[in-house]
Structure formats: C-alpha cells, structure tokens
Amino acid sequence: MAPPKIRLSTTPTPEALAALKLGDIVYLDGLMYTAREGVYMRALEEKANIPMELPQQSAANFHCSPAASINSDGSFTMGAVTATASFRFAKWIGEWFEKSGAKLIVGKGGMSPETYKQHFVPNGAIYLTTVGYGTGALLGRGVENVEAVHWSEELGHAQAMWVLKCTNMGPFIVASDLQGNCLFERENAKIAPGLAKAYEGTRPATLKRYGETDDRTDELI
Amino acid sequence: MIPIDTIQSTAETLMDKAAIEIPQDYLDGLRATAAVEDGDLSSFVLQAMLENYEAAKEDRRAMCGDTGCPRWYVKMGNDARIEGGPVALEHALRLATANATNGVPLRPNRVHPLWRTDHNNNVGINAPEIEYGYEPGENGAQANWIDLTTVHKGGLFGTDYRMLFPSDGIEGIRRFFLDSLVAFGKRGLACQPAIIGIGLGGSKDTCMVLGKRAACLRTVGDRNPDPKIAAIEEEFKELGNSIGMGAMGFVGKSMVIDCHIEVGYCHTGGMQMSVHAFCLSSRRAVARIHADGRVEYRTDPDWFTPYQRRETVGWLDQLEAAE
Numbered sequence A: 001m002a003p004p005k006i007r008l009s010t011t012p013t014p015e016a017l018a019a020l021k022l023g024d025i026v027y028l029d030g031l032m033y034t035a036r037e038g039v040y041m042r043a044l045e046e047k048a049n050i051p052m053e054l055p056q057q058s059a060a061n062f063h064c065s066p067a068a069s070i071n072s073d074g075s076f077t078m079g080a081v082t083a084t085a086s087f088r089f090a091k092w093i094g095e096w097f098e099k100s101g102a103k104l105i106v107g108k109g110g111m112s113p114e115t116y117k118q119h120f121v122p123n124g125a126i127y128l129t130t131v132g133y134g135t136g137a138l139l140g141r142g143v144e145n146v147e148a149v150h151w152s153e154e155l156g157h158a159q160a161m162w163v164l165k166c167t168n169m170g171p172f173i174v175a176s177d178l179q180g181n182c183l184f185e186r187e188n189a190k191i192a193p194g195l196a197k198a199y200e201g202t203r204p205a206t207l208k209r210y211g212e213t214d215d216r217t218d219e220l221i
Numbered sequence B: 001m002i003p004i005d006t007i008q009s010t011a012e013t014l015m016d017k018a019a020i021e022i023p024q025d026y027l028d029g030l031r032a033t034a035a036v037e038d039g040d041l042s043s044f045v046l047q048a049m050l051e052n053y054e055a056a057k058e059d060r061r062a063m064c065g066d067t068g069c070p071r072w073y074v075k076m077g078n079d080a081r082i083e084g085g086p087v088a089l090e091h092a093l094r095l096a097t098a099n100a101t102n103g104v105p106l107r108p109n110r111v112h113p114l115w116r117t118d119h120n121n122n123v124g125i126n127a128p129e130i131e132y133g134y135e136p137g138e139n140g141a142q143a144n145w146i147d148l149t150t151v152h153k154g155g156l157f158g159t160d161y162r163m164l165f166p167s168d169g170i171e172g173i174r175r176f177f178l179d180s181l182v183a184f185g186k187r188g189l190a191c192q193p194a195i196i197g198i199g200l201g202g203s204k205d206t207c208m209v210l211g212k213r214a215a216c217l218r219t220v221g222d223r224n225p226d227p228k229i230a231a232i233e234e235e236f237k238e239l240g241n242s243i244g245m246g247a248m249g250f251v252g253k254s255m256v257i258d259c260h261i262e263v264g265y266c267h268t269g270g271m272q273m274s275v276h277a278f279c280l281s282s283r284r285a286v287a288r289i290h291a292d293g294r295v296e297y298r299t300d301p302d303w304f305t306p307y308q309r310r311e312t313v314g315w316l317d318q319l320e321a322a323e
C-alpha cells in the first residue's frame, strides 16, 4: 500500500503538524532556508544577527547545501538539492529552536530519539527526511527560485544560508511526530530480530577493536 | 600525439555526463531490485529514485545535490603520447573539474580538512584524486589511446577497513561484510541499494584502493574471473539482500545491487579487508581518446583487464602460462 501524500506549508499550523503520522509523504510550499554547521556556529556561537525574519518568513530549516552557482550578475543557477546527515547537528538544535522558532527540520536520516524528546517535542516541531537520499533532481524541480543567499562571503557556498522558494517540493517522509516517535527506531526494531539469522555462519574477528561490542541493536549515531 | 585541448573538452563532457546520466547497468540493476522489493517505504524510495534519474536527464540537472568527491582514473595505452606530457594532462583534468563545478552546476564539496578553506570549485590540495593504470597493446598492436574515467564517489558513510587474519576465514569475511552493511545501512546512511566493492589482501592502502575500484570501476553483473571469488560475489549479493533491510534502512530487501571483490597478494600472516559502497548516485563516465583525436564515450571503465590482475613476474610470462 502506497503511503499517503500531503501538501504542507513551511509555516505550518499546529493542527497540520498534529495530523502527520510517521511514514507520511510530504510536499512543501513556501520559503525554506538552509542552515547547517556554518550558520549554527555563526548565529549561535558568534551571535551574528540572522538576516531573516524567523519564523514569520519560514519555519523550515533545511540541512542542505544545494548544487547551485552564483552568477556574475548576482543571479543564481539552481541544480540539484540533496540534504546532509542531520545527526551531526544535535549539539546546536535546542538553541536553534529557541532562536528561530523552527517547526520543520528537513534533512537526511533523522535525528536520535533523545533529540526528538528533548528538543523537538517541547518546541512543537517535527522532522522530515529527504528520500533516497539521492533525489536531488526531483527536489531541485521543487525550487521555484532562490530568494536570497546570505553569508556566502563569510561561509562559502556550501555553508551559506540559501533561501529557497518551494512549490510542491518533495518527496519528504515524516520521520518524527509531535510526540517524538521516531520512524527509523520503529523500522530498526522490526529489522533487528531477523538479523540474527543473517549472522548465522559468521564469526567475530579474531582481533577485537577497542570499544567494540557484540550488541547488534547498536547504532553509530 | 593526443591533443591536450581534446583531453580537456572531453573531461568537461565526462564531468557533465557522470553527474547527470545514471549508467545503464546500475539503472537496470536498480529496476530489477525495485521489481522484487515489497516493503512499502522501501518501494516508495526506489520509485522516487527511478523518477529522479529521469528528472535529472530531462532537466540536465545533477542527479544528486551532493557531488560526492569527483576523481579521475587515467589508463594509458603503452604507446600513448600526450601533448604537453603528464603535467599538462593533470592540469587539464583539474581545470575540467573546476569548470564543470560552475557549469553543470555541481556543489563545491572540497574543503581544507582543518581550515575548511573552500575554493568553490572542487579542486584543492590532493583533490581531485588522479590515479593511473597502463595497458599493453593487444596482439602486438600499438596502444596509443588513453581512457579517461571520472567517478563522483558519494558517501561519507559506507566504507570501512579491518585487519583480519587467515584464521578468520570466510566466516570472518562474511561477518565484516554484514557489520559494514548493517552499520551504515541503518537510516540509509550509505544511500543503499549500492554496488558494494570489497578489497581483500594487499596492504592497508592497496586494500582500500582495490575495494574502492571494485565498487566504482566494475559494472553491475560483472564477475571476477576466479570462479571461486565469483561465487562469493554472488553469495554476498544474496546475503546482503536477505537481512530484512532495504532503502533508507526501512524494512525491505534492497541493500546490494551487486558485489565485486578484488584481491591483492598480502603478508602471509594477514588478510586485510575493506568494504566500499557506491551509492544510489553511482556516477561514472568514461571516454577513450585516440591519437587522431577521435573520442568514444561509454560507461564501463573496463579497468580490470587480465593485465591489471596479472600475477606472474612479467606480463609475457603470464601470456605464455595461459597458452
């Protein structure tokens, strides 16, 4: 059965967010900005003023560096758009919610269940994951235009804050809900029992690695 | 003499083709995988990927926003001569990488590891990698061509190395294969289903190089000429697809599009092993440039020839042994 598809605003109402279930397919409309380690460090550690009205203009933070170029006349050529793995940004996310009022964190692979419980739930936010994750051309099609690029001088193209106007941009998958349930955790739990069978006929390495365990529910993040 | 202008313009075309056009062998492999996938979410992901490749070609847009790390494999026929020599060749490949980054456009990914300096063109210290191989002419004929292959290798995740020992045996190899697959397959960090390359033996660096080349330079369906290694390749493909996991780490059975193994003679006490995943954006493009300036494009690097895998002291010894 194909999962349901939903259109969602990048400044969503609490009701719209509450209606989303793990595994739903979402397409976004409205402004979305990219912010990853460069923007977080500049806004939170160096306390630079964020050059946008947040969350009025956008409550959607995309963990992404687009494949785009800035032309000599100041216009932009937008190519493909692919997210980057979000778990690495956990240390900034709580403070970022406070400062930005973000309701949608959009990225690759979700964040940990602890991060959802600790930071997403109190802020009424959910996580949307990109698909594949290589669906860069499809997502690129959903960018109607680049509204602005902030901090590209200071941070370089990849880390700059790109403001994207999105129309029916997707697909994304709901990876956490307002209660902090985690799609990937749910899937891992379903897969874990079958793994034991696949491991039959294998043997742990003769030479162990420091810190290694034999617990297959371990996750790297 | 191969004109340097031809090398540069061909290299730029290759950058564009690699970024935009998924190679047919991988596409066929993914379609076959999608046809048997029955996990709801995994199926959805595979369908979205298939649509994505179409969108990329229609729009002439990179298939993935993450450029990965563009790199070059240069194979020279034994009699090839390049205008300006190898220095001019490397200059042309660096220039083509930088130009294509702006032209396609591709995301500039390469930065200094410590200072995070970004030239916005995917070029810098030791980047892009340029690796070389050589090839004798067939049946005494001259080989005055060069093959240029670019691979845009994605995946910060999905690669691992481990020193195993002869006593670990096939069970140990199997274990490390599964460990790597599951560790990076969770949440789909490896962007699977992927072509999995395995390097066995050599020394640490050779083992990594062989595994990466096995993933990036062999096409889906290709088998190692050693029938016992070929059987392990088949077995591992099956094994990888039967752990209950699929695309993005969702319930399913699509992890491995194909598995390729390359070996190198190693220290008698050890059995090095490396695992590499060539992701959903398995980007490679190849061109042969002839001395008269003719250019032929293809997607099979045809890297692992009998000469590349030779095991005797000299190439002629091997030819004689085979007769």
Ligand code: SF4
Binding pocket: A082, A132, A133, A134, B064, B065, B066, B067, B068, B153, B154, B155, B156, B190, B191, B279, B280, B281
């Ligand atoms: S691993 Fe491959 S498909 Fe995934 S984001 Fe990187 S380049 Fe794209």
